[in-house]
Each structure stands twice: as C-alpha cells, then as structure tokens.
Amino acid sequence: MEEENDRDTALTLGICPSREFGKRGDGDEESGSRKKLKLTKEQSAFLEERFKEQSTLGSMAQKQALAKQLNLQPRQVEVWFQNRRARTKLKKTEVDRELLRKCFERLRKENGRLLKELQQLKTQYSTSPHEFPVVMCPSCERMVGAAAAGDNATTAGRKFYLDSKRSHLLDGPCTHSAAC
DNA sequence: GATGTCAATGGGGGAA
C-alpha cells in the first residue's frame, strides 16, 4: 500500500516510478520490467484541451513548455500526442467502415430491386414485343426503346436498351446519340 | 485467464 502511494505521488508529479523518460531507446535495466505510467486526470484533461486546439505539438519550445507545465518529460508529451492521433485515426476508420457498410447494404438492395425489375421487363418483352417500339441507336448500335404506356410506375417513362448480350435500364438519356 | 486500454519503444520515411 505504501509502495502504491509512493507510485501515485510519482505519477501525480509526472515522474515515472521506475525509469527515466525523455530518451529514446532507453531500457529498463534497473527493475527488469517497465512500469506503466498513468497520467493524472488533470494531465490528461489538459493535454486533451491542447489536442482540441491543435493535434500536433508545433515547436520544440511549445513542447517543452507544455511538458514543464504538466511536470512531464517532453518526450512523454510527444508520445501522448502521437498516441492520441493514432486513437483519433482509429476511431475515424471505424466510423468510415460503418458508413461504407451501410452504403454497401443500400446498394445491394437497390441492385436486387433493379435486377428484379429487369427480369420483369425481359419477360414482358418476350411475351408481347409489339408493346415495345424499338429503334437502333446509330452510335452504340444497340436497340433502344421507350417503355410502353400503361407500364407500372417504376418503369414508365424510362428508356431501355435491348442487346443480344446485355440489357440495360437507364434512368437518364443515353449520351450516345439523339436517337437514344 | 481473457480482453481492452494506453504509455512507451523502435524502426522507417520525409523535411529542413
């Protein structure tokens, strides 16, 4: 318990209990295992505030001043900012991933709906082709026509292409030629 | 004991 108190005091002061910070590549020769430093609430809150203003440290002087203010080694402040940026990035990646997942799901549903609609049109065309006045697009050489009057709401007014290999439904006009 | 969090390490790259 006493040992813990000593460590807490050290942490409050920003002093690593078992090692000297501020150098790169220093080992933990003394104890044989590195102790974990936990920043105090005050230190974390202060660093958070600074991070909100600016996610990078700026000049060396700025870093040293901040370190002095918090009773930390400049290297510790530097490391805190690095880790904080990494956490921010990770969080953003997770948010982006979720957005993409939702977007994919929406597109998958839309694709399914369009495929179904296409299948219906193909069936409709094969049973009563006379209802589909068709002309050839001189540019892309595909057959293009307008959906017959009386079609359901989703297909009415749309243009469609009929091709031996491909069939396309378009929401907008074909850009190939005026015939489309 | 498994898992998560976070300070810290070490290596590599870019800029001055």
Place this chain on the structure above:
DNA sequence: TTCCCCCATTGACATC
C-alpha cells in the same frame, strides 16, 4: 544529421 511523424508492436495494468 536532427527532428518530427507514422506505424506496428510491446508490456503493465485494469476490468470482466
């Protein structure tokens, strides 16, 4: 060369 940054990883500690 030095400094700063990013990235992957480590290890101590907390929580379940």
